[in-house]
Amino acid sequence: xxxxIEKILISAxxxxxxxxxxxDTISKDYDGKRPVLVGLLKxxxxxxxxxxKCITIYAEADYMRIKSYAxxxxxxxxxxxxxxLDVKDRHIIIVDDIIxxxxxxxxVKTLLEQRGxxxxxxxxxxxxxxxxxVDIDAKYVGGFVPNEFVVGYGLDxxxxxxxxPYIGVLKKELYN
Ligand code: IMP
Ligand code: MG
Numbered sequence: 001x002x003x004x005i006e007k008i009l010i011s012a013x014x015x016x017x018x019x020x021x022x023x024d025t026i027s028k029d030y031d032g033k034r035p036v037l038v039g040l041l042k043x044x045x046x047x048x049x050x051x052x053k054c055i056t057i058y059a060e061a062d063y064m065r066i067k068s069y070a071x072x073x074x075x076x077x078x079x080x081x082x083x084x085l086d087v088k089d090r091h092i093i094i095v096d097d098i099i100x101x102x103x104x105x106x107x108v109k110t111l112l113e114q115r116g117x118x119x120x121x122x123x124x125x126x127x128x129x130x131x132x133x134v135d136i137d138a139k140y141v142g143g144f145v146p147n148e149f150v151v152g153y154g155l156d157x158x159x160x161x162x163x164x165p166y167i168g169v170l171k172k173e174l175y176n
Contacts, residue, residue, distance in 0.1 A: 004171055005152075006169045008166050008167070008168045009150060009167050010126075012153075014143075015125070015142070015153060016050065021142070022140050023051055023053075023056070026123065026140065027054075027057045030057060030059070034057075034091070035091040036060045036061070036085055036087065036090050036091065036093070037059055037060070038064060038093065038094050038095060039063045039064075040064055040065070040097075040108065041063050041081065042162065044125075044154060045154055045162075046153050047095065047097055047125045048063075048095050060085065062083045064079065064082060065079070065080045065081035067080050077103060086115075087115050088115060088117070089116060089117070089118045092112050092117045092121070093120075093123050094112070094123065095124075096122070096123075096125075097124065098125065098127065098150070098155060099122070099127045099128070099137070100128045101133040105122050106134045122138035123138060123140035124138040125153070126142060126150070127143075127145070128144070131147055149175065150168065150169055151164065151169075
């Protein structure tokens with residue numbers, strides 16, 4: 001599996017530092033608000049798990065499954081597993097692995113606002129700012145990556161590589 005990686009962009013240690021910084025900021029910003037972290041399955045799972053442990057205030061967690069990808073291309077967006085919590089009047093933080101075109105996050109944010117959330121912010125481990133197609137951004141971002149297909153730490157290519165502990169660039173010959 002590791003032979004399929006062209007280069008490591010963000011090491012496991014760097015990821016932990018990003019989670020710590022984001023957790024500190026969220027803990028300060030949401031003190032007394034008991035936010036609900038909404039993790040988007042499956043990609044956000046490792047990040048959600050580490051981020052939660054870096055948050056020091058009362059916070060709840062719930063999950064949604066959004067399917068939007070086939071290979072390396074963003075496709076139509078489908079909600080395949082919904083939340084269990086009622087988000088009405090709650091402060092929501094959407095947690096995802098990466099914001100790319102922004103379509104997934106816009107879809108989820110709009111949905112949660114329609115359901116009456118008190119506020120909806122976005123926390124992504126990574127952002128590909130050059131790729132944005134819709135007018136949305138994440139308030140909390142761990143780091144930026146160039147316009148390359150990355151895998152690891154939850155991010156997959158056809159369901160593989162989610163279990164790498166770092167973020168790496170996949171060798172192009174594997175998907176071209
Ligand atoms: P968006 O809707 O285009 O912003 O795409 C967001 C989703 O696409 C993320 O939740 C990821 O699951 C997936 N995605 C975007 N870029 C990459 C990548 O470089 N590698 C793996 N998955 C990606
Ligand atoms: Mg995803």
